[in-house]
Amino acid sequence: MDKLLINNLTKTFPVGRSKRDHLTVLDKVSLSIKENEFVSLVGASGCGKSTLLSIISGLQTHDDGDLKVDGNDITGPGADRGVVFQSYTLLPWLTAKENVEFALRATGRDKTESAELAMTQLKLVGLEKFADRHPGQLSGGMKQRVAIARALSYKPKLLLMDEPFGALDALTRVQMQELLTSVWEREKLTVIFVTHDVEEAVFLSDRIFVMASNPGRIKTIYDVPLPRPRTAETHRMPEFANLQADVLGSIRSEMRDQ
Numbered sequence: 001m002d003k004l005l006i007n008n009l010t011k012t013f014p015v016g017r018s019k020r021d022h023l024t025v026l027d028k029v030s031l032s033i034k035e036n037e038f039v040s041l042v043g044a045s046g047c048g049k050s051t052l053l054s055i056i057s058g059l060q061t062h063d064d065g066d067l068k069v070d071g072n073d074i075t076g077p078g079a080d081r082g083v084v085f086q087s088y089t090l091l092p093w094l095t096a097k098e099n100v101e102f103a104l105r106a107t108g109r110d111k112t113e114s115a116e117l118a119m120t121q122l123k124l125v126g127l128e129k130f131a132d133r134h135p136g137q138l139s140g141g142m143k144q145r146v147a148i149a150r151a152l153s154y155k156p157k158l159l160l161m162d163e164p165f166g167a168l169d170a171l172t173r174v175q176m177q178e179l180l181t182s183v184w185e186r187e188k189l190t191v192i193f194v195t196h197d198v199e200e201a202v203f204l205s206d207r208i209f210v211m212a213s214n215p216g217r218i219k220t221i222y223d224v225p226l227p228r229p230r231t232a233e234t235h236r237m238p239e240f241a242n243l244q245a246d247v248l249g250s251i252r253s254e255m256r257d258q
């Protein structure tokens with residue numbers, strides 16, 4: 001069954017003073033993503049990856065086309081979708097646990113249930129010992145783990161991630177990729193992951209969607225037939241390097257055509 005179905009999605013932004021001047025950022029984007037799939041969106045800067053993710057999250061509206069999660073139209077943000085951005089977006093005056101609790105309270109859970117669920121989620125990302133720390137006392141990787149715990153706390157089945165590991169150092173990034181893969185497998189999530197890092201996309205994904213720019217659209221879809229679980233060994237497989245080169249070539253050829 002399709003977890004997400006998008007049909008002929010179009011998005012424009014007004015530019016200039018006249019109402020008629022607009023920039024078409026996404027042009028008739030159609031795609032479907034199956035339950036429990038891990039999909040990455042890659043493409044040149046400005047091709048519309050974040051806009052597409054933001055429309056799926058319900059934080060931005062679209063002009064035309066249909067979007068459905070589990071067969072239901074997307075009309076705004078909802079607890080069926082969790083979102084993690086590159087910037088940590090934690091509330092600095094709340095502890096790690098309180099940040100997660102805050103999101104849970106917003107979905108209508110009472111104080112006791114929110115506190116219990118928040119600790120369960122922090123354990124899931126290995127942060128139970130840091131529950132009482134404030135964001136300013138946590139490393140970048142830890143903050144991003146809190147953001148993942150928060151996004152998963154109300155049990156969404158579709159997780160939307162926009163460059164979530166972009167601000168992390170290389171080693172922490174690898175650790176976070178492994179953490180995400182294990183959470184994805186355990187929680188049977190469907191993930192849409194925006195990244196500039198093609199190696200990261202190949203390592204994590206079942207499929208990679210390369211987007212083209214001006215206007216943004218899906219250019220090529222690559223299957224990633226690498227076995228799971230993926231490990232450090234996976235990076236050394238010839239198929240890994242070949243696929244990485246193909247995806248990079250597709251992005252570069254698109255940039256040359258612009």
Ligand SMILES: Nc1ncnc2c1ncn2[C@@H]1O[C@H](COP(=O)(O)OP(=O)(O)OP(=O)(O)O)[C@@H](O)[C@H]1O
Nearest residue numbers: 013014023025043044045046047048049050051052
């Ligand atoms: N609120 C807005 N108003 C006008 N134009 C916008 C707005 N938001 C985004 N755009 C434009 O839409 C296009 C797509 O932007 P978007 O951020 O989705 O691209 P992206 O592929 O995520 O880029 P990057 O990889 O650099 O993050 C860009 O040309 C951008 O300037």
